Amino acid sequence: MNFLEERIIKDGVVREGNVLKVDSFLNHQIDIALLEKMGEEFKKRFAGKEITKILTIEASGIGIACIVARYFGVPVLFAKKTQSLNVDGDKYSTQVYSYTHQHMNNVFVSKKYISPEDKILIIDDFLANGAALLGLTEIVRQAGAQVQGIGIAVEKGFQDGGKIIREKGFQLESIAIIESMDAATGKIEFRK
Numbered sequence: 432m433n434f435l436e437e438r439i440i441k442d443g444v445v446r447e448g449n450v451l452k453v454d455s456f457l458n459h460q461i462d463i464a465l466l467e468k469m470g471e472e473f474k475k476r477f478a479g480k481e482i483t484k485i486l487t488i489e490a491s492g493i494g495i496a497c498i499v500a501r502y503f504g505v506p507v508l509f510a511k512k513t514q515s516l517n518v519d520g521d522k523y524s525t526q527v528y529s530y531t532h533q534h535m536n537n538v539f540v541s542k543k544y545i546s547p548e549d550k551i552l553i554i555d556d557f558l559a560n561g562a563a564l565l566g567l568t569e570i571v572r573q574a575g576a577q578v579q580g581i582g583i584a585v586e587k588g589f590q591d592g593g594k595i596i597r598e599k600g601f602q603l604e605s606i607a608i609i610e611s612m613d614a615a616t617g618k619i620e621f622r623k
Contacts, residue, residue, distance in 0.1 A: 434468050435584065435607040436621050445612045445619060449559070449587065457584065458491035458556050463498075469606060470498035473554065473582040476604040477503075480579045482552045484508050484545065486571065488527070488538060488563050492555040495584060499554050508545060510538040510567060523573040527566035540570050547575035558583040558605060561592030568601070580604065588622050 432440070444452040456462040482503045487496040488510045500507045524539035545551075553567050564581060571578050578601055586593050586605035596603045608622035 432621070433606065434465070438462075438465060439585070439607060439609075439619060443619065445614045445617050447614045449590070449612070450614075451557075451585065451587075451609065451612060451619070453556075453585065458494075461494045466495055466498040469495060469584060470502040472606055473499045473552075473604065474502040476582065477552060477580045477602075480552070481550045482579055483548070483550045484552075486510070486540075486545075486551050486553050486567055487555055488512070488567060491557070495556055496554040499552070499582065503552065508540060510540050510570060512536045512538055523570045525566045525569045525573075528560075528562045538566055538570070540574075542574070545571070545574040545576055549574065549576035550579045551576050552579050553581045554583075555581075556584045558586040558592045558596070558603075559590045561595045564592065564596055568599070582606075585609065 438456060442455050446452060456465060482505055484505055485496045485500040485507045487493055489512055493509055496507045521542040522539040523542060524537060527536050527538050529536055551571050553564060555563060568578055580602040581596060583605040586608045588608040588610050593603060610620045610622050612619045
């Protein structure tokens with residue numbers, strides 16, 4: 432069992448509807464020492480890949496992406512979900528369905544921050560159905576840049592997202608892959 436799986440067993444909470452709450456250490460309150468280990472792990476898993484930017488989607492992936500970016504020595508870029516007055520100019524955009532929030536989001540990245548020369552490592556906290564990752568890969572495609580890999584903290588292996596992403600030919604590395612979880616018992620099984 433790896434460090435993230437151990438932490439999920441210790442502090443994760445399984446809820447009805449295939450929901451795993453890790454908000455005490457990963458996506459609400461953040462354990463920086465845990466994120467450091469994740470950054471180091473992703474650096475190992477994508478060793479030898481040329482990376483110019485880390486891309487994530489707001490909001491829960493930003494913390495992880497920042498630590499990973501430090502290990503690669505590159506900037507973090509995140510797809511925004513809401514238009515604001517300080518976002519100007521042309522953008523690459525797509526629609527992404529949020530499993531957690533149960534609605535469609537228009538997400539975008541300003542064209543001035545991603546170019547055809549970029550070699551992108553996508554980082555996010557969860558992978559369930561793959562909608563967020565497909566949206567991010569679409570933004571990279573629109574920019575003419577390259578996806579060098581995708582790093583995920585927690586993959587729900589019993590849902591189709593991982594299969595879909597791998598079938599598209601992307602190098603997908605998930606630190607913890609959950610095979611099953613039971614809200615009644617709180618039991619979580621990980622892929623070996």
